[in-house]
Amino acid sequence: MTAPAPAPDVAVRTTKLRKVFGELVAVDHLDLEILRGEVFGVLGPNGSGKTTTIRMLCGLMRPTSGDATVVGCDIRTESERLRTRIGYMSQRFGLYGDLTVRENCSFYASLYGLAPDERKTRIDELLGDLELSARSNDRASTLSGGLKQRVALACAIAHRPPLLFLDEPTAGVDPAARRQFWKIIYDLAAKGTTIVVTTHYMDEAAKLKRLAFLSRGHLIAVGTPEMVTAQFGLPTIEDVFVELQRRDEAAA
Amino acid sequence: MNALMRFFSAIRTSLLWPMVRKEFIQLRRDPGTLGMILGIPAMQLLLFGFAVRTEVRHLATVVLDESRTPESRLLIETIVQTQNFDLVGHVTDRAAIEHAINGGEVRAALIIPPDFSRQLKRGEPGSAQIIVDAANPLASSAAISGAALVATILPSRLGVGPSATGPPLDLRVRPWYNPSGESTTFVIPGLVAVMLMMTFVVIMAGAIVREREVGTLEQLVVTPISKWALLLGKVVPFVIIAYLQMTNVLLLGWLVFGVPVRGSILLLYALAGVFILAVLGIGLMISTFAKSQAAAQQLAIGLIMPSILLSGFLFPREAMPAVAQWIGNLLPITYFLEIVRGILLKGTGMNELWRPTLLLLAFAVVTLAIAVRRFAKTVE
Numbered sequence: 001m002t003a004p005a006p007a008p009d010v011a012v013r014t015t016k017l018r019k020v021f022g023e024l025v026a027v028d029h030l031d032l033e034i035l036r037g038e039v040f041g042v043l044g045p046n047g048s049g050k051t052t053t054i055r056m057l058c059g060l061m062r063p064t065s066g067d068a069t070v071v072g073c074d075i076r077t078e079s080e081r082l083r084t085r086i087g088y089m090s091q092r093f094g095l096y097g098d099l100t101v102r103e104n105c106s107f108y109a110s111l112y113g114l115a116p117d118e119r120k121t122r123i124d125e126l127l128g129d130l131e132l133s134a135r136s137n138d139r140a141s142t143l144s145g146g147l148k149q150r151v152a153l154a155c156a157i158a159h160r161p162p163l164l165f166l167d168e169p170t171a172g173v174d175p176a177a178r179r180q181f182w183k184i185i186y187d188l189a190a191k192g193t194t195i196v197v198t199t200h201y202m203d204e205a206a207k208l209k210r211l212a213f214l215s216r217g218h219l220i221a222v223g224t225p226e227m228v229t230a231q232f233g234l235p236t237i238e239d240v241f242v243e244l245q246r247r248d249e250a251a252a
Numbered sequence: 253m254n255a256l257m258r259f260f261s262a263i264r265t266s267l268l269w270p271m272v273r274k275e276f277i278q279l280r281r282d283p284g285t286l287g288m289i290l291g292i293p294a295m296q297l298l299l300f301g302f303a304v305r306t307e308v309r310h311l312a313t314v315v316l317d318e319s320r321t322p323e324s325r326l327l328i329e330t331i332v333q334t335q336n337f338d339l340v341g342h343v344t345d346r347a348a349i350e351h352a353i354n355g356g357e358v359r360a361a362l363i364i365p366p367d368f369s370r371q372l373k374r375g376e377p378g379s380a381q382i383i384v385d386a387a388n389p390l391a392s393s394a395a396i397s398g399a400a401l402v403a404t405i406l407p408s409r410l411g412v413g414p415s416a417t418g419p420p421l422d423l424r425v426r427p428w429y430n431p432s433g434e435s436t437t438f439v440i441p442g443l444v445a446v447m448l449m450m451t452f453v454v455i456m457a458g459a460i461v462r463e464r465e466v467g468t469l470e471q472l473v474v475t476p477i478s479k480w481a482l483l484l485g486k487v488v489p490f491v492i493i494a495y496l497q498m499t500n501v502l503l504l505g506w507l508v509f510g511v512p513v514r515g516s517i518l519l520l521y522a523l524a525g526v527f528i529l530a531v532l533g534i535g536l537m538i539s540t541f542a543k544s545q546a547a548a549q550q551l552a553i554g555l556i557m558p559s560i561l562l563s564g565f566l567f568p569r570e571a572m573p574a575v576a577q578w579i580g581n582l583l584p585i586t587y588f589l590e591i592v593r594g595i596l597l598k599g600t601g602m603n604e605l606w607r608p609t610l611l612l613l614a615f616a617v618v619t620l621a622i623a624v625r626r627f628a629k630t631v632e
Contacts, residue, residue, distance in 0.1 A: 096278065
């Protein structure tokens with residue numbers, strides 16, 4: 001049985017996606033659809049399978065079973081083509097501390113195939129947009145968490161990917177920097193980039209267009225924040241999160 | 253074939269160069285590491301050059317017995333009994349001796365001239381000659397002490413007393429290749445090999461694991477860079493640094509200790525490239541197995557110890573038990589020692605060195621292939 005081709009407005013579609021590490025089922029029978037141009041949140045307590053899901057969708061982990069199509073690429077058979085069409089910012093940012101801001105951006109941009117001239121123009125533009133120009137010759141290791149986060153974002157979007165994965169981009173970043181970061185993210189989305197983001201901050205989650213709640217590898221709820229709170233009969237997204245965490249702990 | 257094509261495509265598609273450039277920037281920003289790569293060998297050189305002396309016995313020896321008499325057979329028997337010489341065969345002419353010693357399988361030769369027993373019967377000193385491959389000065393000192401021992405034992409066995417012209421036996425040791433008999437000239441070429449091995453297995457072993465621990469590897473493998481370009485990009489800069497280190501040790505050895513360059517220095521640099529690739533291949537392979545930097549270092553050190561002890565760097569392999577010799581055969585450094593000592597001390601050429609060269613090439617290809625095969629662009 002072949003899955004039907006994804007509709008043009010679908011950026012990500014997973015079918016019974018499953019990942020097992022030894023005894024542990026990290027992600028189980030995940031069916032998910034993420035639309036083009038939306039800012040989609042993947043939420044859940046620690047160990048719920050958020051990072052594993054994102055890594056599978058980026059081609060960094062092979063699913064144990066199930067399928068997924070990401071921006072028109074099959075994650076099993078077209079993981080190299082997939083890589084050219086997505087941006088990914090890992091939890092640890094992945095910057096080289098001993099390289100300057102510009103060198104980091106230039107390195108990643110060149111790996112995504114940007115020619116030297118194009119690269120320079122694009123990096124100047126990005127550093128300007130992300131307010132990093134003043135620090136462009138500083139080593140990445142000397143930057144604050146908020147600045148590192150923006151440099152990592154610049155590295156991830158230098159090749160203008162239609163889809164961007166952000167794995168806890170705002171962890172360990174101060175509130176002012178978080179606010180600025182989200183403004184940048186929504187600007188990107190307004191220009192047509194699909195964004196898939198995980199976060200632990202429920203105030204951020206409440207502003208997302210749509211979100212999915214994972215718990216112990218299972219998809220518990222998906223929809224707008226209002227739909228999710230209604231499903232649980234709880235007043236806020238934060239209450240849903242706390243409730244899920246309580247259930248997890250009770251089951252453990 | 254497939255692998256070869258991917259190798260060239262990695263070079264052509266230029267994603268190799270961003271990787272190489274990045275590695276060089278990082279090296280430049282880390283003068284401590286670079287200083288250690290170049291400075292520690294210099295210290296080791298002085299240490300070994302001035303301090304190391306070791307002893308050797310059981311030299312593999314061939315015999316050219318042109319006398320073929322009971323007396324000559326008794327001489328051979330006595331020489332073997334000293335345990336400084338092990339008889340490995342008989343030859344029929346001098347060209348065969350030269351060939352055997354150049355080939356490296358034989359360290360010494362005993363030549364008994366046709367009139368050996370006639371000289372003894374006439375009451376003249378019986379003259380014989382021991383040729384020793386003194387490129388290893390330990391071997392030549394073993395030969396000299398062995399010969400001295402024979403000279404004291406043999407006359408009474410033969411039942412001859414002191415002759416009119418002097419002692420009854422004139423057993424001369426003639427060292428080849430290293431007439432001054434200095435052991436520093438022997439140790440330093442070996443040190444080139446050991447330093448390359450120690451430094452670059454450890455550094456290369458840490459290379460991938462470090463990026464994994466810091467978290468940059470995940471960001472790297474999510475880009476379209478091929479694993480060939482990624483791994484080659486890690487290897488290429490260290491090939492260049494390894495050549496720098498080797499040049500450093502050779503220059504110091506030449507200036508401070510007068511290590512000779514009897515063969516082609518170009519050939520040495522060419523063959524060293526094969527050894528460097530083998531060493532980096534081992535390091536890279538360790539890097540794909542090890543889960544942490546600490547584990548990678550342990551594995552690397554686990555390989556370095558036998559490389560120092562069993563390769564023939566300090567202790568002659570011919571004096572080792574069979575098991576130790578076997579393990580030595582599995583270490584690439586064993587073959588490079590043969591190459592570097594051959595070229596510097598004996599002026600050996602490609603004719604004698606094709607075998608160790610091919611073996612090194614096999615090591616390089618196999619280790620690099622295993623590393624590339626095991627490396628996956630995933631984070632599992």
